[in-house]
Amino acid sequence: MSSKITCYLDCVSPYSYYALLHIERNRQVLEAHNVEIDIVPVFLGGINVGSGNKPPWSLDAKAKYGAYDSARAKKQFGLPNLQSPDFFPILSLLPQRALCAVKEAHRAEFINIFFDIFHAMWEDGKDVSKPEILVEVLQLRLKADEAKEVMAKANSPSYKQTLNDNTKEALDHGAFGCPWFFVRNSKGEEEPFFGSDRAGWTSMHIVTPVKALTTGSGGTAVYPGCDANY
Numbered sequence: 001m002s003s004k005i006t007c008y009l010d011c012v013s014p015y016s017y018y019a020l021l022h023i024e025r026n027r028q029v030l031e032a033h034n035v036e037i038d039i040v041p042v043f044l045g046g047i048n049v050g051s052g053n054k055p056p057w058s059l060d061a062k063a064k065y066g067a068y069d070s071a072r073a074k075k076q077f078g079l080p081n082l083q084s085p086d087f088f089p090i091l092s093l094l095p096q097r098a099l100c101a102v103k104e105a106h107r108a109e110f111i112n113i114f115f116d117i118f119h120a121m122w123e124d125g126k127d128v129s130k131p132e133i134l135v136e137v138l139q140l141r142l143k144a145d146e147a148k149e150v151m152a153k154a155n156s157p158s159y160k161q162t163l164n165d166n167t168k169e170a171l172d173h174g175a176f177g178c179p180w181f182f183v184r185n186s187k188g189e190e191e192p193f194f195g196s197d198r199a200g201w202t203s204m205h206i207v208t209p210v211k212a213l214t215t216g217s218g219g220t221a222v223y224p225g226c227d228a229n230y
Contacts, residue, residue, distance in 0.1 A: 001186050003206045004036040008170040008180040009114070010044035011099075011128060012092040014070070014084075017118040018077045018196035019179035024111060034186075035206060039111065041099040043092065044178045046167040051176035055089070073196070081123045090121070090129040093163070094154055098134060100162045101153035102142075109141045116140050 007023055009016035023030075023037060030037060048055060056062035074082050095117055103110045120126040120137045128134050131151060138147035153159050173182040174192045181193040183205045191205050 001184075001188055002034045002036050003186050004038065004184045005030070005202055006038045006040060006173075006182045008040045008042045008047075008166070008173075008175060008178060008182075010042055010047075010092050010178045011095050011114070011117045011121060012044055012088075012090055013178045014082060014122055015073070015196040016044075016179045017079070017082070017122055018073055019181075019199050020111070020114060020118070021077050021079075022196060022199040024115075030203075033206070039103075039114065040166050040170070041096045041103070041114075041163065042167045042170045042175075042178065042180075043096055043163055045091070045093075046164070047170055047175050047177065047180075050167070050171045053176040057089070077196075079123070083122070083125075085121060085125040085127070087127045090127060092129060093160075094131065095128045095134055097154040097159045097163050098138065098150050100159050100166065101150045102138075105150065105153075106142060106146065113138065113141050 005023070007019060009020060011017075020039065023039070027037060044055075047053070056066050070082075070084075074080055099110070099114060099117070102113050106113070116137050117128050117134075120133070121128050126133050126137070128137060135147050135151055138150055142150065170180050170182075173180070175194075177194060179194075179196055179199070181199065181202050182190065183193060183202045184190045185206050189205070193199070193202050193205075
């Protein structure tokens with residue numbers, strides 16, 4: 001049995017951005033060790049409600065600590081321009097449903113588009129919950145008619161259900177936030193991991209030793225498998 005890392009992410013979470021950076025920077029090493037990787041769009045708001053958790057900005061102590069943690073994370077992952085936009089938080093249902101549609105219909109561009117959405121929101125300060133902005137981001141990779149089709153799917157009952165199903169799956173795996181990792185090793189043993197700072201720990205559960213993992217502490221923002229540097 002191959003090992004597998006399932007990573008549940010929402011564009012509303014900067015820590016999901018960091019987690020995806022970690023996964024993509026280490027994808028080649030992980031896949032060389034027969035580790036399957038699955039990136040799954042979810043709705044963090046639904047996870048918070050389903051688990052009884054509260055977002056960090058809603059608690060004074062967490063919000064105060066978050067300012068320190070954010071500065072450290074930006075340095076660690078090489079994202080000096082990342083900042084919380086004025087319109088934060090957003091209702092991320094539309095972009096997350098769109099990502100579900102992209103994953104199915106344009107899988108080769110799925111990771112790149114996920115990064116584009118993260119970049120648009122967290123570095124360019126664009127509200128990707130607005131249809132007119134989201135379609136512009138999609139058109140960085142897709143033809144105009146393809147982006148229009150993705151937007152239509154994102155508003156359809158089918159992809160509303162897909163996002164609901166993904167979110168329920170994360171909750172069934174114990175999720176109370178994003179990023180959430182669910183890891184199966186080659187023995188079939190499964191364990192959850194929470195947070196971008198635990199992304200590297202996922203390899204501890206994989207029976208085959210995985211070496212040379214990096215968080216990008218050198219400051220580089222290059223991620224293997226993608227054709228752009230942020």
